[in-house]
Amino acid sequence: MERPFIVKPGDSISLNGVGKGCDLERTPEYTGAYRKKGETKKPLKKLNKQMLKLQELLYAENQHALLIILQGMDTCGKDGTIRKVMAGINVQGCDVVSFKVPSVDEVSRDFLWRAHKAVPQKGKIGIFNRSHYEDVLVVRVHDLVPKSVWKQRYQQINDFEKMLVENGTVVLKFFLHISKDEQKERLESRINDPSKHWKITEADIRERAYWDDYMQAYEAVLQKCSTDWAPWYIIPANKKWYRNLVITERIVKTLEGLDMKFPKPTSDVSILSVD
Ligand code: ADP
Numbered sequence: 001m002e003r004p005f006i007v008k009p010g011d012s013i014s015l016n017g018v019g020k021g022c023d024l025e026r027t028p029e030y031t032g033a034y035r036k037k038g039e040t041k042k043p044l045k046k047l048n049k050q051m052l053k054l055q056e057l058l059y060a061e062n063q064h065a066l067l068i069i070l071q072g073m074d075t076c077g078k079d080g081t082i083r084k085v086m087a088g089i090n091v092q093g094c095d096v097v098s099f100k101v102p103s104v105d106e107v108s109r110d111f112l113w114r115a116h117k118a119v120p121q122k123g124k125i126g127i128f129n130r131s132h133y134e135d136v137l138v139v140r141v142h143d144l145v146p147k148s149v150w151k152q153r154y155q156q157i158n159d160f161e162k163m164l165v166e167n168g169t170v171v172l173k174f175f176l177h178i179s180k181d182e183q184k185e186r187l188e189s190r191i192n193d194p195s196k197h198w199k200i201t202e203a204d205i206r207e208r209a210y211w212d213d214y215m216q217a218y219e220a221v222l223q224k225c226s227t228d229w230a231p232w233y234i235i236p237a238n239k240k241w242y243r244n245l246v247i248t249e250r251i252v253k254t255l256e257g258l259d260m261k262f263p264k265p266t267s268d269v270s271i272l273s274v275d
Pocket residue numbers: 074099100101102129130134135138139144
């Protein structure tokens with residue numbers, strides 16, 4: 001089933017739950033026809049198997065790369081998504097790159113330098129855990145560069161992604177949309193559960209105070225950088241099981257759409273025999 005999470009160029013987006021651009025399917029708690037976790041287990045397992053086959057084809061054909069970009073507020077589930085969506089795929093064909101505060105080496109280059117270096121090679125799946133979009137998100141929210149600088153970046157990002165697509169990289173961008181209440185619960189559970197203490201810092205609590213500014217910055221990203229060649233998908237992510245299903249399904253559909261073929265054998269296999 002085609003689900004309506006894609007952002008079309010020109011769509012108006014409202015992430016705060018009111019007004020034009022806030023469709024039911026774009027709310028964090030949306031779970032479509034599913035009511036509970038158990039119902040998505042079987043379809044997810046089937047999709048994971050399909051993905052493994054498609055990944056093998058991607059590797060064998062060696063004509064495309066798949067770049068998956070994951071963005072969202074703290075605790076939105078980027079790590080969990082990577083674990084569940086990539087369950088069962090061949091780890092040799094997949095690279096995960098996390099984008100942290102840029103190093104001295106990185107800030108002394110243009111903001112796309114580190115992203116470009118991390119793009120997957122043909123035949124591979126690359127996952128960006130955060131990405132070059134931080135340069136119009138955290139950077140915009142905290143005025144880390146002048147407005148005149150970050151304003152230009154939306155177009156620069158679109159041009160960069162277009163170049164990638166024209167050179168054989170398929171780009172999928174997922175915004176993991178959780179509600180502010182859900183974030184509160186997830187942060188509290190990190191505070192209350194000693195086995196999760198390593199996951200929480202004071203910075204996470206501080207950043208929460210900027211929630212509305214982040215929503216504005218995300219709305220700008222979704223409206224300015226969802227293109228025909230590299231669309232954004234708003235993924236309802238309060239329910240982890242639904243999030244995983246929607247993302248896995250989108251990846252499988254995208255890989256199927258590439259209409260990949262195994263390459264022709266390099267030897268005449270009809271005359272080969274093994275003693
Ligand atoms: P995560 O929250 O992704 O699990 P961390 O807790 O290490 O990982 O957070 C990474 C931090 O790096 C985030 O606060 C993010 O906003 C920040 N960051 C990423 N890219 C940039 C950037 N270009 N400029 C400033 N900060 C950035």
